[in-house]
Amino acid sequence: MLLRHCEKLLKGVAFNPLCSIQSVGLKYFAPPINYDHVEPAERPKLRMFEKVPQYPPNLRPPKMQKKLRFMRGPELVHNTLLHKQYGIIATGGGRLRWGHLEMLRLTIGRKMDTNRMFAIWRVQAPWQPVTKKGQGQRMGGGKGSIDHYVTPVKAGRVILEVGGKCEYAEVKGFLENVAAKLPFKAMAVSQEMLDQMKAEEERREEENINPFTMKYVIQNNLSGCHKWVSPVDYKWFGKYH
Amino acid sequence: MSARLLQIQCCFVQSVRNYGKLNKHLLFKDGKRYEGVIYYPRRPDQEDPPITPSKLLRVQRIKPMKGNTHWEKKILIDLKLDTNMNDFAIVKNIPENCERLWKVKHLVKIVPITFPYGEPTENDIDHTFLKENGECIVTKEIKIDDGRVEATRKFVDDTRKLDSETLVKDSRLKWLNPF
Numbered sequence: 001m002l003l004r005h006c007e008k009l010l011k012g013v014a015f016n017p018l019c020s021i022q023s024v025g026l027k028y029f030a031p032p033i034n035y036d037h038v039e040p041a042e043r044p045k046l047r048m049f050e051k052v053p054q055y056p057p058n059l060r061p062p063k064m065q066k067k068l069r070f071m072r073g074p075e076l077v078h079n080t081l082l083h084k085q086y087g088i089i090a091t092g093g094g095r096l097r098w099g100h101l102e103m104l105r106l107t108i109g110r111k112m113d114t115n116r117m118f119a120i121w122r123v124q125a126p127w128q129p130v131t132k133k134g135q136g137q138r139m140g141g142g143k144g145s146i147d148h149y150v151t152p153v154k155a156g157r158v159i160l161e162v163g164g165k166c167e168y169a170e171v172k173g174f175l176e177n178v179a180a181k182l183p184f185k186a187m188a189v190s191q192e193m194l195d196q197m198k199a200e201e202e203r204r205e206e207e208n209i210n211p212f213t214m215k216y217v218i219q220n221n222l223s224g225c226h227k228w229v230s231p232v233d234y235k236w237f238g239k240y241h
Numbered sequence: 242m243s244a245r246l247l248q249i250q251c252c253f254v255q256s257v258r259n260y261g262k263l264n265k266h267l268l269f270k271d272g273k274r275y276e277g278v279i280y281y282p283r284r285p286d287q288e289d290p291p292i293t294p295s296k297l298l299r300v301q302r303i304k305p306m307k308g309n310t311h312w313e314k315k316i317l318i319d320l321k322l323d324t325n326m327n328d329f330a331i332v333k334n335i336p337e338n339c340e341r342l343w344k345v346k347h348l349v350k351i352v353p354i355t356f357p358y359g360e361p362t363e364n365d366i367d368h369t370f371l372k373e374n375g376e377c378i379v380t381k382e383i384k385i386d387d388g389r390v391e392a393t394r395k396f397v398d399d400t401r402k403l404d405s406e407t408l409v410k411d412s413r414l415k416w417l418n419p420f
Contacts, residue, residue: 211283219269219281224347226262227310234263
């Protein structure tokens with residue numbers, strides 16, 4: 001822009017010696033964003049997870065039940081961003097396989113600028129065993145053998161964080177891209193978005209003038225709803241199915 | 242390593258095998274007790290408008306007996322509301338009854354009974370009537386109203402009044418030959 005103006009000015013001087021009006025106005029360039037508060041991480045890229053957890057040699061890998069409660073309900077602990085910058089949160093419950101974690105690691109490692117940015121995991125390596133019976137097998141004969149391991153994730157859980165000297169617009173593209181590929185509903189967020197979402201939820205709760213909220217109806221057994229509501233509704237009143 | 246093992250073991254320790262309805266009274270902490278009825282208000286600072294409670298309630302069943310839980314059916318049977326939907330029960334507005342009615346509030350219509358002409362006494366039993374909207378009508382004196390008798394007689398004996406036979410005949414002729 002500036003160059004073009006200079007060119008015009010030079011041209012004016014060169015071809016029309018009478019013209020001496022300046023065509024360049026006063027400009028304001030905003031100061032660059034201050035990233036002094038950003039602490040650099042030890043390693044910029046995500047580390048690789050083990051596909052199978054390592055057990056001591058005398059311990060047989062234990063099999064486990066499905067344990068749906070590990071992915072049902074809201075996440076109460078890992079639901080905030082440690083670096084207060086950007087990340088991916090799960091908006092529904094589900095299970096991450098090793099392949100999903102690899103997809104996240106490789107794509108983010110490839111797309112981000114490692115000189116300025118970093119990424120950290122907020123989930124564990126796959127630890128919950130999932131058993132399967134072989135194809136074409138008749139039923140019976142005990143529980144199948146362990147097929148793979150998964151990481152159960154609840155709604156609201158932060159899966160990974162991206163930070164460093166970067167803006168949300170820089171990371172949004174690839175974070176949304178990988179979030180869409182996860183086996184549950186997930187979204188790319190920044191700290192401002194999380195604060196906004198929380199404030200919006202509180203506002204909606206406060207300004208709701210409907211007397212018959214799900215909580216009120218279920219707690220007071222209105223319309224005999226105790227006959228058909230699920231045990232999950234008793235706890236979270238229609239959310240987190 | 243050991244931490245992870247410990248975590249996995251903790252998971253086993255925490256496990257709950259049953260999956261079913263949770264005990265409401267243990268789960269919901271924000272209830273208010275009103276003599277046997279536990280009410281969970283919409284907001285903690287909610288205040289209902291003041292009312293003057295009626296002495297009696299008219300209770301009528303509006304839902305089928307079939308498909309209800311045994312405790313709900315027992316309450317309805319005790320109130321003798323289990324046979325006919327048109328039956329109604331009159332119950333005292335006392336804490337014991339309110340507790341029972343609160344449990345079947347989705348199966349019955351409860352109307353407070355009012356006495357616009359005063360409460361009936363023992364002598365008024367023959368001329369007391371309970372309306373569907375809860376008004377208990379007591380006719381204190383039974384006597385013939387002379388004004389109404391006179392008005393009826395005047396209407397019947399009116400010579401200028403057309404009798405129905407004439408009206409029908411006239412209407413039919415007008416229909417057959419309108420112009």
